[in-house]
Amino acid sequence: MIGTTNDTGVCPRLIEVALPIREISAESVRDKNIHHAHISHLHIWWARRPLPASRAVVFASLVPDPDHPQCPADFRRAVGRLLKTHVPTALKHYRRGREIHRDEDPYRPYEGIPDTLRHRLLMFIAKWSPESLAFDAGKRETPAPPKQLLDDRSLVKWEVSDPGSPQGLAVLRIARELVGVAHSGDVPTVLDPFAGGGAIPLEAGRLGCQAIGNDYNPVAHLILRATCEFPQEYGKPGKRKVLVEEFGRSRVERDVLVPNVLVHDIEKWANWVLERVRQRIKHLYPAGKDGRPTLAYLWARTTPCSNPSCQGQIPLLRSLVVSSRGTKVALTLNVDKQNTEISFGIAKGKAIKKTRGTKRVRGPAVCPYCDQPTSEAEIRAAGRAGHMSEQMVCVVVEDTAGKDFRPVEDDDLAAFREASALGVERPQELILPEVNSDDAMEGVSNSTGIRVHLYGMKTWGSLFNQRQLVAMQTFVASLHQALQAMEKAVPDTGYRLALGLYLGLWLDRIASFAANVCRWAPASRIIKTPFGGQAVPMIWDYAEVNPLADSSGTASTQLRYMLKVVEHERVANGSNIAVPTVLLGNASSLPLGSGIANCVVTDPPYDDAIAYGDLSDFFYVWLKRSVGPLFPEAFATPLTPKADEATSLKHRHDGCEERARTHYRRLLTASFGEALRLVEEPQLVIVMFAHQSTDAWTALISALFEAGLSPDATWPIATEMPKTALALGTASLETSVTVACRPRIVGSAASFKLVRSEIVEVVGRSLKRFWSYGFRGADLIVACYGPAVGVFGKYERVEKADGTVVGIPELLDVAKEAARDAIAGEFRGDNLSTVYYVWANLYGAAEQAWDDARLVVQIGGDQDHAMEVARGHGMFVVDGSKCACRS
Numbered sequence: 001m002i003g004t005t006n007d008t009g010v011c012p013r014l015i016e017v018a019l020p021i022r023e024i025s026a027e028s029v030r031d032k033n034i035h036h037a038h039i040s041h042l043h044i045w046w047a048r049r050p051l052p053a054s055r056a057v058v059f060a061s062l063v064p065d066p067d068h069p070q071c072p073a074d075f076r077r078a079v080g081r082l083l084k085t086h087v088p089t090a091l092k093h094y095r096r097g098r099e100i101h102r103d104e105d106p107y108r109p110y111e112g113i114p115d116t117l118r119h120r121l122l123m124f125i126a127k128w129s130p131e132s133l134a135f136d137a138g139k140r141e142t143p144a145p146p147k148q149l150l151d152d153r154s155l156v157k158w159e160v161s162d163p164g165s166p167q168g169l170a171v172l173r174i175a176r177e178l179v180g181v182a183h184s185g186d187v188p189t190v191l192d193p194f195a196g197g198g199a200i201p202l203e204a205g206r207l208g209c210q211a212i213g214n215d216y217n218p219v220a221h222l223i224l225r226a227t228c229e230f231p232q233e234y235g236k237p238g239k240r241k242v243l244v245e246e247f248g249r250s251r252v253e254r255d256v257l258v259p260n261v262l263v264h265d266i267e268k269w270a271n272w273v274l275e276r277v278r279q280r281i282k283h284l285y286p287a288g289k290d291g292r293p294t295l296a297y298l299w300a301r302t303t304p305c306s307n308p309s310c311q312g313q314i315p316l317l318r319s320l321v322v323s324s325r326g327t328k329v330a331l332t333l334n335v336d337k338q339n340t341e342i343s344f345g346i347a348k349g350k351a352i353k354k355t356r357g358t359k360r361v362r363g364p365a366v367c368p369y370c371d372q373p374t375s376e377a378e379i380r381a382a383g384r385a386g387h388m389s390e391q392m393v394c395v396v397v398e399d400t401a402g403k404d405f406r407p408v409e410d411d412d413l414a415a416f417r418e419a420s421a422l423g424v425e426r427p428q429e430l431i432l433p434e435v436n437s438d439d440a441m442e443g444v445s446n447s448t449g450i451r452v453h454l455y456g457m458k459t460w461g462s463l464f465n466q467r468q469l470v471a472m473q474t475f476v477a478s479l480h481q482a483l484q485a486m487e488k489a490v491p492d493t494g495y496r497l498a499l500g501l502y503l504g505l506w507l508d509r510i511a512s513f514a515a516n517v518c519r520w521a522p523a524s525r526i527i528k529t530p531f532g533g534q535a536v537p538m539i540w541d542y543a544e545v546n547p548l549a550d551s552s553g554t555a556s557t558q559l560r561y562m563l564k565v566v567e568h569e570r571v572a573n574g575s576n577i578a579v580p581t582v583l584l585g586n587a588s589s590l591p592l593g594s595g596i597a598n599c600v601v602t603d604p605p606y607d608d609a610i611a612y613g614d615l616s617d618f619f620y621v622w623l624k625r626s627v628g629p630l631f632p633e634a635f636a637t638p639l640t641p642k643a644d645e646a647t648s649l650k651h652r653h654d655g656c657e658e659r660a661r662t663h664y665r666r667l668l669t670a671s672f673g674e675a676l677r678l679v680e681e682p683q684l685v686i687v688m689f690a691h692q693s694t695d696a697w698t699a700l701i702s703a704l705f706e707a708g709l710s711p712d713a714t715w716p717i718a719t720e721m722p723k724t725a726l727a728l729g730t731a732s733l734e735t736s737v738t739v740a741c742r743p744r745i746v747g748s749a750a751s752f753k754l755v756r757s758e759i760v761e762v763v764g765r766s767l768k769r770f771w772s773y774g775f776r777g778a779d780l781i782v783a784c785y786g787p788a789v790g791v792f793g794k795y796e797r798v799e800k801a802d803g804t805v806v807g808i809p810e811l812l813d814v815a816k817e818a819a820r821d822a823i824a825g826e827f828r829g830d831n832l833s834t835v836y837y838v839w840a841n842l843y844g845a846a847e848q849a850w851d852d853a854r855l856v857v858q859i860g861g862d863q864d865h866a867m868e869v870a871r872g873h874g875m876f877v878v879d880g881s882k883c884a885c886r887s
């Protein structure tokens with residue numbers, strides 16, 4: 001896909017000219033569903049950028065456009081040699097099962113596209129597979145499966161990052177050579193000042209760059225070290241003493257060459273810890289009378305019935321179904337109305353008479369003793385007054401056929417009582433300290449998705465029941481013993497630090513599956529962490545895992561997930577990759593020399609979308625207890641520092657939205673200014689941004705302008721799309737927009753009239769392109785913001801005829817209107833019928849999130865009341881946070 005061309009006479013980088021965004025989007029969608037060895041399985045972090053998008057963006061930011069007249073000749077020669085005349089033999093075929101298909105020229109452009117070096121480079125980044133092309137041409141009936149949407153030799157493909165894949169290594173060698181040639185043989189430095197979970201520095205390192213990743217949040221900082229630094233530094237083959245079976249003798253210790261000492265040692269020490277934990281607390285998870293091992297306990301919180309003449313404890317259950325896979329399994333209720341007591345049994349298949357629980361998501365709880373409702377507000381009040389309790393409702397057990405369910409037995413209750421009697425320490429650090437501390441301002445509402453404090457759960461320790469706390473504290477104590485033992489056994493302090501960190505992150509993973517806000521998923525019959533979204537929602541009926549079992553959510557499963565990531569990110573054989581540098585600091589002032597980076601590629605926070613500090617406190621309190629002394633610089637504060645987090649969260653500003661926004665804009669501006677100081681000539685700063693609101697975009701654009709940067713090219717990249725990437729339907733896409741920025745050169749003031757017509761023209765053109773690439777809905781409109789900013793960013797200011805200055809929100813509105821008009825095409829009617837037409841074109845009958853709908857409806861005019869007007873005219877069918885157009 002071709003964008004705008006920089007006409008300064010200097011050779012632009014590829015990202016300023018072209019990027020295969022449809023292909024990158026397809027692989028980015030797939031990235032979300034890769035569960036084997038993906039870095040997201042090392043530890044939870046929020047708003048991770050997809051690895052394919054990160055790899056493509058870093059690569060295209062470092063190489064010049066080979067078709068530009070000013071492109072250095074040696075780079076052109078390298079592209080011609082590596083991607084045309086001397087393609088490595090390993091890349092001249094692709095496999096499908098056992099079949100090998102010869103393909104001598106893997107990077108030739110698609111049919112009908114001129115064979116230029118630029119197009120070859122684009123094919124190298126990402127290219128559709130033969131199956132996808134055949135489907136697109138109508139020569140194949142079924143679309144290619146996600147794994148085969150892209151050609152195997154595409155740089156962005158997940159398999160390319162597998163250090164055991166010969167084709168992957170060949171592709172990466174080409175990428176590294178091209179990056180090297182583009183920098184006259186030097187290793188370029190790529191800086192990400194908002195690095196989070198590390199996708200960008202990790203990919204920069206993979207492409208042979210010296211990566212610098214920074215984050216303000218200590219949890220992110222440690223995740224970054226475990227993702228981008230330690231596997232690369234220590235993940236090498238080496239000798240270890242291993243017990244081996246020898247003929248005629250029992251197991252003897254021998255020096256053995258292991259493929260990855262880091263993986264080997266993490267596993268060894270984690271099992272050392274696990275063994276000690278097992279010895280101490282195994283008896284707290286007894287098997288049932290039938291001997292079947294316990295995997296998990298299902299609990300219901302209980303709340304007093306609001307009926308004064310009843311006041312029984314209502315068990316809060318969303319549904320009675322505990323398994324909907326295979327033969328359905330559901331709880332049965334044995335209600336003793338006289339004594340207001342309840343016990344639970346199990347029914348299967350046809351024996352199930354009732355599945356509806358006692359509590360609806362947004363509705364009241366219905367009392368099983370007196371049938372009276374207790375409202376959500378009354379439940380909250382009971383929670384805050386300490387009147388909520390909990391009841392074990394059934395036990396998940398290991399069965400020859402997988403998992404089964406049994407009623408609670410006396411031993412289960414006795415074991416829990418025993419754990420409770422141990423009275424271990426409960427972490428007292430506050431959840432959302434600005435909201436929950438004693439001196440918090442009255443009525444300050446929480447602008448995060450954290451809900452549990454509304455029910456009285458105000459400390460991080462309150463998210464664990466007594467036995468879960470015993471388990472966590474036993475893991476922490478055993479980990480401390482391991483660290484002590486390592487002092488003798490592992491002399492290299494740096495390496496010891498690395499091993500300690502992985503053990504700490506492992507305990508975090510265990511904690512995230514061992515909290516009383518973990519959900520039981522009947523369809524998959526597994527435990528889910530509370531961090532599926534950017535929130536800690538209240539869970540009525542939770543699952544308590546037996547961490548010592550070997551099943552979903554247990555310690556051994558968590559370890560396996562982690563080890564796969566560490567193994568995958570190991571140093572590839574024979575490559576001499578620079579180990580990334582990881583910093584802990586504020587992006588607005590970094591301890592680095594001016595011009596240190598060849599390029600900045602970053603993904604800053606999106607306005608108020610995610611409360612990183614508040615959410616990560618869940619992990620901070622455990623990491624501090626487990627490995628705090630190893631990383632004193634990261635644990636200097638009682639909770640994660642939040643004062644300089646570049647977010648716009650009003651609860652951190654006494655509930656004042658305006659102050660929150662000013663804070664965000666100030667930090668974003670200072671951080672972009674700092675990025676400009678740190679990047680050498682010709683200064684290129686790439687920003688990825690994933691927010692749809694005009695406010696967030698206004699903050700971003702203002703910060704870029706104030707810092708002296710201006711967007712040069714814009715690329716929307718989707719992370720969610722319909723199954724068939726080539727024949728996209730009408731579903732909404734979740735898109736991040738990548739903006740390539742250069743220092744802003746501003747001309748004089750321009751008239752609004754002139755700028756408006758330029759925006760209309762540019763947006764009209766861009767929208768058609770983005771539409772043809774499958775972008776729909778609010779994503780489509782937001783994608784057009786970049787080209788619009790490219791228009792008004794050229795001018796010092798935009799003025800109306802009376803001299804008033806036009807602000808960024810108004811200019812973005814012009815872009816929205818232009819987008820609406822471009823879709824509406826020839827259709828002319830009143831605002832509502834235009835909205836209807838646009839809506840039908842964007843979404844058809846598909847249901848949309850309320851916020852997406854609001855954005856589209858707002859382009860119909862009356863900003864504040866547009867939704868009410870549209871609803872008033874009966875245009876939408878609304879269901880909770882979703883709505884659809886009435887057909």
Ligand SMILES: C[S@@+](CC[C@H](N)C(=O)[O-])C[C@H]1O[C@@H](n2cnc3c(N)ncnc32)[C@H](O)[C@@H]1O
Nearest residue numbers: 048049194196197198199216586587603645646
């Ligand atoms: C959108 S996330 C980055 C996600 C990352 N690209 C990834 O793939 O995981 C933004 C990050 O900025 C960090 N952050 C917020 N304020 C910061 C500041 N002032 N300085 C540095 N980092 C900050 C947050 O902790 C968060 O990790």
